[in-house]
Amino acid sequence: MFLTKKSFRKILIMAICYFILASIAISLWAVFNSMGINENFLLILGIIVYLLCVLIIFWGRYAEGKGKLINLGNKLVRQELKPAEFIRHYEKLKNADDLVIKKLSVDVLRVALIAYDLLNDRENALATVDEMINVASDKKQNLAKLLKSSLLFSYGDNQAAEILFNEIQKQKLNIVCSGLVDVILKSDRAMARGDYKTAEVYHLNVLSRLFPKPDKIDMLISNYWLGEIYEKLQDTNKAIKHYQYCANFGGETAIKTSAIEKLQHIN
DSSP: OEEEHHHHHHHHHHHHHHHHHHHHHHHHHHHHHHTTOOOHHHHHHHHHHHHHHHHHHHHHHHIIIIIHHHHHHIIIIIISOOHHHHHHHHHHHHTOTTEEEEOOOHHHHHHHHHHHHHTTOHHHHHHHHHHHHHHOOHHHHHHHHHHHHHHHHHTTOHHHHHHHHHHHHTSOOOHHHHHHHHHHHHTHHHHHTTOHHHHHHHHHHHHHOOSSOOOHHHHHHHHHHHHHHHHHTTOHHHHHHHHHHHHHHOTTSHHHHHHHHHHHHHO
């Protein structure tokens, strides 16, 4: 969560405005009540608006400090495939001098992690996932460690990935982590172990999935993995098809660059 002084003032001004409105409503109720006029709705209105003051502070803190950045990340990274643009905004905000609150958030770090990975910036991707592990609550520790395991498998550090992955599987996992374990088993770990058929089936299912429908990142990553799978299986025509998709629709990612290089190499 990165809350700037400007955002803090915005929240404070809004809370003060609601506080003044609530005070006016209760003051009018008191005046009418002293005159023997029953206007209890003013009292109720004032109490409700006082409560809204508290909600505005908490909601505003989340929206300004974290929500906007996450929404921007989803837009730039997942929809427009512009990870570098998000990283510039993220690092500028992270290093800003006028921060009232500077607290790393797992949700924000996860978006940054995806962006660094799409840029093939392995050093910053691993540093970011380590930050996630350090700041994650007990409930999110396993999620952060699974994401690190996934990265390590995809970066070829299979021994470290396997140790971490097996350690997490021994623990009681929630639905989200159980789902991520299944993804790793069928994708990153399967590829690392040379089990290309399992990975092929998984990524083909992603591309044909109706719900939830794969977004641009899902499509891009699965097409690239399939390109690599078919290249290793020496099915050149299928490999070209999937690499071509990445070259055409890879946006501003390292995957697009890599796919173009793969096509040139094959040709």
